[in-house]
Amino acid sequence: MLLHATDEEGGTGGMTDRQLRDEAMTIFLAGHETTANALTWTWYLLSQHPDAEARLHAEVDALGGRLPAIDDLPKLTYTEKLLAESMRLYPPAWLLGYRAIRDYPVGRYVIPKGGIVLMSQYVMHHDPRYYPDPFRFDPERWEPAAKAVRPKFSYFPFGGGPRVCIGESFAWMEGILLIATLAQRWRLRLVPGHPVVLQPLITLRPKHGMMMTAERR
Numbered sequence: 001m002l003l004h005a006t007d008e009e010g011g012t013g014g015m016t017d018r019q020l021r022d023e024a025m026t027i028f029l030a031g032h033e034t035t036a037n038a039l040t041w042t043w044y045l046l047s048q049h050p051d052a053e054a055r056l057h058a059e060v061d062a063l064g065g066r067l068p069a070i071d072d073l074p075k076l077t078y079t080e081k082l083l084a085e086s087m088r089l090y091p092p093a094w095l096l097g098y099r100a101i102r103d104y105p106v107g108r109y110v111i112p113k114g115g116i117v118l119m120s121q122y123v124m125h126h127d128p129r130y131y132p133d134p135f136r137f138d139p140e141r142w143e144p145a146a147k148a149v150r151p152k153f154s155y156f157p158f159g160g161g162p163r164v165c166i167g168e169s170f171a172w173m174e175g176i177l178l179i180a181t182l183a184q185r186w187r188l189r190l191v192p193g194h195p196v197v198l199q200p201l202i203t204l205r206p207k208h209g210m211m212m213t214a215e216r217r
């Protein structure tokens with residue numbers, strides 16, 4: 001698709017090899033590193049919270065043993081809450097930086113042209129105004145009624161506005177289906193004594209990896 005894509009508005013025809021390579025790299029990095037981190041933190045949280053793990057197992061077992069598919073997404077509501085809560089506590093993209101292209105007033109401040117604005121998902125997602133006891137893992141924060149009273153940008157793992165993540169819907173779909181598919185057969189246990197330390201680079205990684213043992217259910 002990328003090889004055949006042409007820019008009709010710009011009139012520049014197809015992409016150069018360099019542009020094509022850059023586009024492919026963006027999809028690999030933006031689309032894999034983020035999801036991989038989201039899933040890593042989710043398995044870690046499940047290993048620490050047996051009650052949540054039991055609810056996940058009950059939900060996936062209700063599918064009757066067949067592989068979860070797109071049509072099952074509406075039934076996987078607890079799995080979705082788990083992923084949402086995991087990306088609240090450990091947002092794979094934890095900081096966004098933007099540069100103002102002109103003077104821009106925000107309340108009683110003006111961000112000067114060229115000024116850099118940093119917005120941190122990690123900080124916002126741990127703000128006790130929106131998430132009481134913010135470091136506590138609680139998938140029930142994602143009950144529709146609880147969600148409805150929070151302001152929209154109290155949660156923005158995928159950014160927002162015109163440059164919001166283009167892969168957001170895909171990421172929810174693959175994330176939920178991957179958790180459900182793996183949880184049908186496996187549970188992951190943290191290797192005793194393995195240190196879990198945050199490493200905030202471009203994405204939020206576990207500094208020492210996440211050493212886990214896969215056990216058949």
Ligand code: HEM
Nearest residue numbers: 030031034035038092093158159160163164165166167171
């Ligand atoms: C859990 C998974 C993911 C997270 C947390 C995530 C997060 C983000 C964030 C925060 C941004 C920047 C948005 C902004 O500047 O406001 C972004 C951009 C982007 N994401 Fe994702 N993403 C995920 C999955 C994906 C997937 C699966 C794809 C593609 C298959 C993808 C492709 C992109 C691309 C191409 C951009 C750049 C968009 C642009 O600048 O116009 N992402 N993502």
